[in-house]
Amino acid sequence: MTPEPGPRAAIKKLHSAGPLKDLMAEYFHELGEASRNGGRKIAWCTSVGPAELLRAMGFLVYFPENHGALLGTSRVAANVIPAANAIGYAPSICSYLTSDVGAYLRKTTPLARAFGLESVPRPDVLVYNTNQCRDVQDWFAFYQREFGVPMIGIDTPRGVGELTAGHVHGVVEQHKALVPVLERVSGTRFDIDRLREVVACSYRLTRLWKDVLRAAAHRPAPISFFDGTIHMGPAVVLRGDPRAEAYYDILLGELRERIQNNIGAVDHERLRFYWDGMPVWGKLREHAELFAGHGAAVVASTYCNSWIFEALDGADPFEGMSRACMELFIVRSESYKERYLEGMARDYAVDAFVYHDAQTCPNNSNNRYGMPARLASRTGVPYIVMNGDLNDLRMYSEEQARTQIEALVEQLSERP
Numbered sequence: 001m002t003p004e005p006g007p008r009a010a011i012k013k014l015h016s017a018g019p020l021k022d023l024m025a026e027y028f029h030e031l032g033e034a035s036r037n038g039g040r041k042i043a044w045c046t047s048v049g050p051a052e053l054l055r056a057m058g059f060l061v062y063f064p065e066n067h068g069a070l071l072g073t074s075r076v077a078a079n080v081i082p083a084a085n086a087i088g089y090a091p092s093i094c095s096y097l098t099s100d101v102g103a104y105l106r107k108t109t110p111l112a113r114a115f116g117l118e119s120v121p122r123p124d125v126l127v128y129n130t131n132q133c134r135d136v137q138d139w140f141a142f143y144q145r146e147f148g149v150p151m152i153g154i155d156t157p158r159g160v161g162e163l164t165a166g167h168v169h170g171v172v173e174q175h176k177a178l179v180p181v182l183e184r185v186s187g188t189r190f191d192i193d194r195l196r197e198v199v200a201c202s203y204r205l206t207r208l209w210k211d212v213l214r215a216a217a218h219r220p221a222p223i224s225f226f227d228g229t230i231h232m233g234p235a236v237v238l239r240g241d242p243r244a245e246a247y248y249d250i251l252l253g254e255l256r257e258r259i260q261n262n263i264g265a266v267d268h269e270r271l272r273f274y275w276d277g278m279p280v281w282g283k284l285r286e287h288a289e290l291f292a293g294h295g296a297a298v299v300a301s302t303y304c305n306s307w308i309f310e311a312l313d314g315a316d317p318f319e320g321m322s323r324a325c326m327e328l329f330i331v332r333s334e335s336y337k338e339r340y341l342e343g344m345a346r347d348y349a350v351d352a353f354v355y356h357d358a359q360t361c362p363n364n365s366n367n368r369y370g371m372p373a374r375l376a377s378r379t380g381v382p383y384i385v386m387n388g389d390l391n392d393l394r395m396y397s398e399e400q401a402r403t404q405i406e407a408l409v410e411q412l413s414e415r416p
């Protein structure tokens with residue numbers, strides 16, 4: 001049976017998008033102000049770097065990866081990546097890096113139009129964690145040369161199966177070693193009680209974010225992966241800030257109301273998909289409509305779930321932060337990842353997996369070593385592998401993606 005042609009996709013926008021926009025504007029205005037008048041120190045941090053420590057020491061925290069995603073969604077990336085390629089950053093490396101460096105070289109940023117910032121905020125210190133990849137260190141090294149500010153970081157073990165006391169101890173010590181540099185740059189004495197407060201706030205936030213994502217286990221799912229990629233903003237950039245907690249209370253309230261009234265993010269949900277890998281930022285809307293047009297809700301993803309940090313719930317904030325940055329999916333062994341995806345398929349009653357093979361991010365592309373086929377043979381859940389990229393749309397074919405998704409829907413429609 002040929003699947004029915006996708007009706008005009010009906011995607012329901014969450015009302016919480018209003019308060020979300022306000023909060024993100026507040027966050028960027030603070031950074032813009034500090035960058036202009038030098039009032040507060042600014043730390044640049046990688047996505048799962050030690051943001052809580054930085055906030056506890058009084059820094060405003062800016063995340064270049066978030067800027068990379070904005071360059072993708074605003075489709076500025078395509079125009080600026082060649083500028084980074086021209087100074088030797090290869091087209092095959094992280095396209096967040098090449099977009100961000102290219103935008104810097106071209107003196108452009110989507111923050112100007114969206115939030116009125118003249119440029120990205122100027123850093124006082126650059127702090128990375130290589131838990132996700134080496135690219136972040138090279139990325140920050142570019143800005144170290146540009147701005148002449150200190151660059152410090154943490155090297156996390158990768159491919160971690162069982163987390164041992166040895167793993168944790170090493171990363172705790174690396175966190176502590178950052179403190180003297182941060183004290184010098186910020187002019188603030190480190191205060192363990194303040195760190196405890198920030199980590200506790202970050203933990204409450206992570207629990208709320210988890211509840212938001214778990215709401216999609218309901219059928220119909222009140223929130224989709226595509227909503228999640230937008231609404232995760234505060235969980236990424238405002239960890240440890242009570243305003244983010246307040247925002248997720250609002251969002252959760254809306255989702256609970258949807259559940260009560262049986263309202264799905266997608267009209268007439270009949271299929272439920274799992275998205276593994278990075279979003280294709282420049283095609284979020286098209287993808288949301290494409291899936292919704294087939295009554296397919298993308299109900300869960302590795303990406304959005306990567307900002308759930310259960311480990312922050314501990315008496316020792318250094319240990320909590322260290323465990324959190326190592327319990328992360330991307331850091332783990334292949335067999336751990338496989339078990340994780342199997343559990344997700346079960347918990348969210350998934351009909352199929354969509355693996356995005358992002359050409360410039362092998363770290364977030366889990367299709368390359370046979371995992372999809374192994375999982376499919378064990379669980380019976382079919383899959384497709386979509387070639388593309390997070391930001392470099394030269395590596396993505398709309399036509400191919402559409403054909404693959406239609407074929408998958410057809411296959412699922414033919415199930416007994």
Ligand code: SF4
Binds near residue numbers: 094096097134363364
């Ligand atoms: S994990 Fe991937 S997308 Fe993220 S910074 Fe590294 S290479 Fe880029």
